[in-house]
Amino acid sequence: MPSERLEAGRPAPRGEAMSTQHRLDALRGTTPPRPHDARAIAALAANPGCSRRALMDGAGVDKDAAARHLGFPAPFGQSPFAITRGNVFEALVKADGCAELLRMLREALGLPVAEVAYHDVENVGAHLRHAHTRALIDRAATGGQDAGTLYDHPLLTLEIAGHTAYLEPDVVAFQLGGRFHIVEIKSFAVIDGQADPAAVAAAARQAAVYVLALRTLLEELGHDPLQVSHDVVLVCPENFANRPVATLVDVRRQLAVLRRQLTRMTSLDRLLAALPEDVTFDLRPDEDGRPTRPVAELADALRGATARYAPDCLSTCDLCFFCRDEARQEGACDLLGRQVRDELGGVASVAEALGLADGTRDPAVGQEEIARLLRNAERLRRECLT
Amino acid sequence: MSDRLDDLERRIDELRAGVRKAMRHRDPATARTLRAELRSAERAWDALVSGEQPEVKAEPPRLVTVREQVHQGLRLLGAAAQPRLIVAVSDAFFGGTIRSAQLTSLRRDEERSFRSSPHGRPYYLCAALTDRLSAARGLLTLSTWPLERRVVGPLSPRVDFLTCAIAVAEHGEEHGAGDGRAARLLVRMARNIPGATDGTFGPPVPGQVAAAARAELRVHAERDTRDRAELAERATAQLGDTARLFGAATLMTIKKENAK
Numbered sequence: 001m002p003s004e005r006l007e008a009g010r011p012a013p014r015g016e017a018m019s020t021q022h023r024l025d026a027l028r029g030t031t032p033p034r035p036h037d038a039r040a041i042a043a044l045a046a047n048p049g050c051s052r053r054a055l056m057d058g059a060g061v062d063k064d065a066a067a068r069h070l071g072f073p074a075p076f077g078q079s080p081f082a083i084t085r086g087n088v089f090e091a092l093v094k095a096d097g098c099a100e101l102l103r104m105l106r107e108a109l110g111l112p113v114a115e116v117a118y119h120d121v122e123n124v125g126a127h128l129r130h131a132h133t134r135a136l137i138d139r140a141a142t143g144g145q146d147a148g149t150l151y152d153h154p155l156l157t158l159e160i161a162g163h164t165a166y167l168e169p170d171v172v173a174f175q176l177g178g179r180f181h182i183v184e185i186k187s188f189a190v191i192d193g194q195a196d197p198a199a200v201a202a203a204a205r206q207a208a209v210y211v212l213a214l215r216t217l218l219e220e221l222g223h224d225p226l227q228v229s230h231d232v233v234l235v236c237p238e239n240f241a242n243r244p245v246a247t248l249v250d251v252r253r254q255l256a257v258l259r260r261q262l263t264r265m266t267s268l269d270r271l272l273a274a275l276p277e278d279v280t281f282d283l284r285p286d287e288d289g290r291p292t293r294p295v296a297e298l299a300d301a302l303r304g305a306t307a308r309y310a311p312d313c314l315s316t317c318d319l320c321f322f323c324r325d326e327a328r329q330e331g332a333c334d335l336l337g338r339q340v341r342d343e344l345g346g347v348a349s350v351a352e353a354l355g356l357a358d359g360t361r362d363p364a365v366g367q368e369e370i371a372r373l374l375r376n377a378e379r380l381r382r383e384c385l386t
Numbered sequence: 387m388s389d390r391l392d393d394l395e396r397r398i399d400e401l402r403a404g405v406r407k408a409m410r411h412r413d414p415a416t417a418r419t420l421r422a423e424l425r426s427a428e429r430a431w432d433a434l435v436s437g438e439q440p441e442v443k444a445e446p447p448r449l450v451t452v453r454e455q456v457h458q459g460l461r462l463l464g465a466a467a468q469p470r471l472i473v474a475v476s477d478a479f480f481g482g483t484i485r486s487a488q489l490t491s492l493r494r495d496e497e498r499s500f501r502s503s504p505h506g507r508p509y510y511l512c513a514a515l516t517d518r519l520s521a522a523r524g525l526l527t528l529s530t531w532p533l534e535r536r537v538v539g540p541l542s543p544r545v546d547f548l549t550c551a552i553a554v555a556e557h558g559e560e561h562g563a564g565d566g567r568a569a570r571l572l573v574r575m576a577r578n579i580p581g582a583t584d585g586t587f588g589p590p591v592p593g594q595v596a597a598a599a600r601a602e603l604r605v606h607a608e609r610d611t612r613d614r615a616e617l618a619e620r621a622t623a624q625l626g627d628t629a630r631l632f633g634a635a636t637l638m639t640i641k642k643e644n645a646k
Contacts, residue, residue, distance in 0.1 A: 095470060096550070097543025099578040106580065113580060114605050117540035122523065123516040148540050 020269045024059040029282020033060025036165035041158065042205035043316035045258040051271050052307040053317060054261070058268045060163060061281050063318035069283055069291040070299055072321035082187075089187040090170065093235055093244050098150050101171065101183065104235065104246035109176050115149040122153040129155040130166070134217065140174045141223040149174055156213035160262065169210040173233065180218075182210045183233045190236045190245055198315070200234070200249070207232040208254035212262075230255060271305070279304050309334045310341070346370060394431045401427060453496075455482045456489065456511055456526065463553050465546040466514040466525045466536065478568040479557060493526065497632045504627060512631040514538050519621055521633025529631050533621055539613030541606045548599040548606075551575040551582075555599070559592040 036057070044057060056063055067074055093100050097118050105111040124132045133154040140147040151172040158165050171183040184207045188199045211232065215225035231248045238245035264271075279301050283291035302322070309323040309332070317323075327334045331349040333341045346367055347353045355361030356371040357378040363371035401424040408417035450458070458480055459472040467475075469489040476482025496510045510529040513521035515537045527536045538546075554575060558568050569589050576582040576590040582598040583590045625634055 091470075095468060096547040096575075096578075099544075099547050099575075102544070103578040103580075113602060116544035116606060118543045119540055120516070120523065123518055123520060125520075 020272060023272050024268065027055065027059040027279070027281050028061050029280050029284065031062060031065075031283070031285060033163055034062045035060075036158075036160045036163070038165075038167045038169075038206050038209045041160060041165060041167075041209045041258070042202065044261045045205050045208065045254060046202075046316045047308060047310060047313060048257055048261045048264070050308040050313075050317075051274075052302065052305040052319070052323070054264055055268065055271055055275075055305050056281060056319075057160075059281070062283075065283060065291065066281060066298065066302070067318045067322055069293070070295055070302075070322050072319070072325060074318045074320055086185075086187045089237060089242065089244070090185045092242060093185050094152065094171070098152070098171070100244050101150065101173075101235065101246075104244060105173060105176065105233070108246045108248070109181075109233070111149070111176055117148040118150045118152065119148040120152045121155065129153070130157060134221070137172075137180075137214070137217060138221045138223075140180075141218055141221065141227060143178075147174060156210065156217060158209065158213040158216060167210060167213050169207075169214075170235075172214065176229075179227055179229045180214060181229050181231065181233050182207050182214065183235060184210075185235045185244075188236060189239065190247065191239055195236060202315075203234055204232070204249050204251050205254045205258070207234070207249065208251040208258050211251060211255060212258055275304055310338050311335070312338070344370060391431065391434055394427055394434065398424065398427050398431065450480075452484050452488050453492065453511065455480065455484050456492065457509060457528065458482075460511070460526060460528050462557055463550045464535075465549040465553075466522070466527045466538065466542070467546065467550055468524050469526065471550060472526060474571050475554065478554075478571045479561070489526070493521075493632070497628070500631060501628060510631060512536070513633040515617065515621055515630075515633055517617060519617075519625060519629070519634045533618040533630070534611075534614045537614050537617040537621060539610055539617060541610040541613065545603065545606050545610045547575075548579065548603045551579060551599045552596045552603075555592040555596040559596075 040057070044053070047053060053063075056066075064074065097116070102111070102116060106113070119136055121129055121133050121136065133151070133156065136148065136151060137154075140151075151174070154169060154172050156167045156169065158167060169182050170185045173181045173183050184203055186199070186203050188196055211228055211230060214228045218227055219225045230250060230252045232251055234247050234249045235244050236247070237243065281298070281301055282293065283298065284293040286292050299322075302319075303326065307319075307323040307326065309320075309327040313320040313323060324335070331351050333344045333347060333350055333353065336350070344353055347356065347370055352361065353374060356363055356367065357374040359375065401420055404420045405417055405424060408414075408420060455476050456472055459476040459482070460467065462475055462479065463471070469486045472489070473482065473484055473486050476484055492511055493513060496512060499507065500510055508530075511526055512529050513536075514525035514527050515533075516522045517539065522538050525538065554568075554572055558572055572590055572592065572595060576595045576598075579595065579598050579602060581601065582595040584594070621630055629635075
């Protein structure tokens with residue numbers, strides 16, 4: 001499957017890359033770039049069409065600070081209770097040499113009984129973790145006799161728009177049919193075989209980031225990147241007890257989106273070309289780090305880059321409230337969710353759609369089909385109401 | 387008794403009036419304290435009326451120190467174990483009163499004690515050693531054990547788990563199941579050993595659990611013994627007394643390895 005290969009790492013021509021980097025630095029302004037973590041990278045894949053987000057993330061702008069300065073702080077950050085619960089559940093799964101995890105891998109995936117070797121990458125100390133992860137994965141991929149089965153606390157890297165992001169998957173499992181599997185431990189419950197779709201989607205996106213990072217690592221080491229399975233092992237509590245259960249989740253779709261988004265980030269020059277030369281998202285912080293830039297000026301600069309607001313943004317992006325406010329002011333269909341927006345293709349605002357529906361507005365070229373549908377819907381609604 | 391009841395009723399009325407007044411004056415802090423007093427007064431009134439004495443939950447006397455309880459748990463298990471498991475074993479078989487949080491600083495205290503007067507105690511609670519000869523995270527061992535038992539190779543976490551399961555099963559068999567705690571511990575361990583339960587919801591048979599654990603142990607034993615022997619040899623050759631018990635500093639070990 002050649003399409004599975006990573007294309008994000010393709011080097012751009014040198015001069016062009018320099019000027020892009022230069023412009024991104026100008027966009028960010030005086031503050032140092034914000035490092036990416038898996039959650040942030042996964043959120044990128046949640047809304048690939050948003051150029052505002054692509055630009056801000058590419059430049060490493062602190063979106064949270066920008067949103068707070070604009071007066072639209074996002075109520076983000078996990079609650080401490082959720083974090084504690086997550087940690088306790090992870091400790092339970094990993095207790096006693098990953099006893100629970102081994103049981104699940106044996107039952108669900110047929111892991112041979114002899115495969116129990118456990119390597120805690122963290123043993124080497126924080127600063128060497130990445131190098132040690134590389135060494136261990138290299139040894140496993142080469143097919144040495146003493147290759148381990150479970151790698152705990154690995155540290156992977158992924159190049160995001162010229163910056164290195166450090167990623168920590170929960171566990172990497174090897175030797176399930178000679179392939180690497182990412183194990184993602186999440187504390188939301190799977191009840192009667194069903195879990196919250198939004199939570200699963202978020203977990204899958206996050207796991208896709210790890211799969212991509214591990215594949216990149218294998219490629220760098222000269223191994224076949226497809227040794228990393230696109231099936232990730234998702235471990236969640238089952239029903240109402242704390243007993244963990246493992247499910248395989250196919251993340252091929254998330255991988256494709258992620259890869260496309262990362263490619264876009266490396267080709268940010270196209271997005272930059274659409275912006276005026278002198279635009280910047282700088283907050284101009286003073287010595288105490290308080291932003292001094294006039295809010296209206298920053299808002300104008302941000303509006304220069306088109307956003308693609310969807311209600312899902314509320315759970316993934318720091319700027320969500322700003323974009324929602326903007327969409328409300330424009331009366332955009334985006335507010336109604338992705339599905340409605342896609343069905344109203346070519347109709348930008350709610351007012352326009354209503355006008356088409358009650359016939360006060362004539363359809364433009366290409367809008368005839370949607371206008372007919374809207375009028376039908378309006379007629380049906382009237383019939384129901386009268 | 388009725389005098390006391392009258393007093394209480396008067397007090398309750400006063401407090402109620404006070405709460406109402408505080409609310410009227412928009413003084414939530416005073417209202418809150420008065421409410422708390424009101425509630426305790428009402429509870430006392432309830433207790434008096436029904437003739438019950440308020441129960442004082444008796445804390446079981448702590449005759450054995452935390453250190454001694456951990457030692458007891460580890461001696462039963464016979465392998466390096468996480469604090470969580472030690473606490474569960476101590477709770478199930480020795481009526482232990484320790485909690486995991488009490489074990490966090492234990493190893494550091496032991497190390498300090500050893501440094502100030504080496505070999506001054508009959509035993510020390512010490513660290514398990516990783517393949518870097520540093521202290522393994524979250525594992526406790528006993529200084530009286532041979533070094534082979536205190537090092538952790540790649541297979542050792544599993545082997546230690548199986549060893550612990552066998553110990554728990556056998557102890558349960560010898561001393562009777564006791565109360566539910568021991569049975570629950572065994573259920574939890576048996577679940578993760580292939581062939582230890584027969585798929586029913588009934589409690590696992592200790593003998594069967596031990597046999598299943600031994601069967602899996604046989605698969606890993608050879609390689610694990612080899613790994614451990616090699617690690618133990620390295621530890622004996624490279625580490626001083628303190629480091630052998632409590633683990634070498636990570637960087638130091640690496641520098642030594644590089645210098646070779």
